[in-house]
Amino acid sequence: MSTLELENVSKQFGAVSALEPLALRIADGELVCLLGPSGSGKSTLLRIIGGFEMPSGGKVLIDGADVARTPPEKRPTAMVFQSHALWSHMTVEGNVGFGLKLRGMKKPDITAKVGAALNMVGLGDYGTRHPAQLSGGQRQRVAIARCLVLEPKILLMDEPFASLDQHLRDRLREEVRQIQKKLGITTVFVTHGQDEALSIADRIVVMSMGRIEQVGTPAEIYTHPETPFVAGFIGDMNMMKATVQNGAASTGGIRFEAPIADGEALIAVRPEDVTLIPSQDGEGARVRRIVNYGAVLKIEAEAADGAVWKVQTLKDVPVTEGAYYRPAVSRHIIFRDDRAVHRVDPS
């Protein structure tokens, strides 16, 4: 039963501001992904929670107690590092049991707990090996067992599977999610991969340049991005510059409803929200390119004003390269001054 709250947490490295003051609440048993491009401050935030960096200001509350000044060895957190950081001079058992040994636990108890933790990550038979004798995926499993055996209140993971191949990454991610759910352990998971975040997170925290852009469930983040950054960073998106006049804006051959004051705006449309309706040559947009992804087709269509629509359709919809179509849009979002100001969503 553990919650994590960040209040006004900020971090400067000398003159560089790595984190602007930010706030975040993570509920008990929740898995939250910190998602953002490289250098956006994800690791810094995670390391502040783990105690490896002191925040320049603010509070880190675990179950209501401020631990911002507590060193990592006294915090109820455990971290899985990107480089696994196993101790190469110890066996797998030695690695997993080290924390228990430091706590003065008796040998038989340590053996039992270590065995259980290794079984949980599927490495029950590997206790006597050294890290050098394991594959990359197995090493990360050991690193996870090393954390779990201590029954931490908060589990922290910094791009734990970034160095593994896609297939293994997907599998380990699923396993982590299952173990996390079973144990109900509050978890903060750093990643720069949107697929990873969308597939395992209860909630996603999108970060950019040391700021939190948006916090929400994967569905909210995907369908209701609040800033152009989030809209562009997660999933494919058509982002069109347009000028609003009298409650409407035209771009790419489409007239969008825009009940806002006149002026510049950004219009965002998901490729799957565009349909192509056959039209006469020279009218609408011309299909430049079709790529077959098996279940779906990804299409690029160029409108008369030069704007290019990215379109995604089911593969049995007939579309021909070089032919003209009229694009129709079912959902769109209008951004102004980096905020979503209007949203059209029939569903």
Add this chain to the structure above:
Amino acid sequence: MIFLSTRRFDFFGYGILLFLIFFIVLPVLTVFLWAFAEQWFYPAVLPTKWGFRFWSLVLARPDVWSALITSVELSLTVTALSAVICLPAAYAFARMEFPGKSMFMMSFLMANAFPRFALIISIAVLFLSLDLVGTFTGVVIIQLLNTLLLMIWLPTAAFRAVSREMEEAARDVGASAWQVFRYVTLPQAFPTIAAALLMTFVWTFYETEGAWLVGAPRIRTMPLLMMQMINNQLVVQYGAVLSVMLWVPSLAAILMARRIIGGDAFAKGLGG
């Protein structure tokens, strides 16, 4: 192309092998043979008379035994003191920030950029006024100065090479700063540190310039005794027997190191 380059590599390898045989194996073999030769006249390929006569002659001399004891005592003392002084310093250099750090590191290099012999002479002059010449302490100090660079630079590099994340992971599971050092940093750096200790021991054991300038005439180490014997009496066998004896400690040290550390790690520590 590939065929050619592998052949070339082979020639190179054989070249090195020949070089090693000619300049290391042959002389060593000759010295070994001399140590067990009672007679060896010119055209004969092997000694004309074998025996241990010179061994008993050499081992019967009290100055040989006292020199051996002096050398072992000296090397052990210097190695131990060097470890106590240099290892904490090396750790500080590797992991801590303090004013003047880079200047400190530079000064060690600078000291070693001077011609060593001149440096030792000026230290010997200084030691004269401090009454340290001809004392065990004096020789210990000069040997410490000799090994300082090795014992700071190598372990500093070793500590630096220990992954930060490994240390952080140890703190994360509950280790205090001291426990991190004891259970992670030190074991990780150990092969290199052991190699540095071993080199310190062996260097001190075989060093002659400083030992002679500061220690003579009262403190006499094995190599000094050997030089003296070779200079004074032109009996080859004395020198040969002493040479063979002189190999014993370095051989023992290396075997010991291999046992403690394990061959692979040891080679790694020496940069192999």
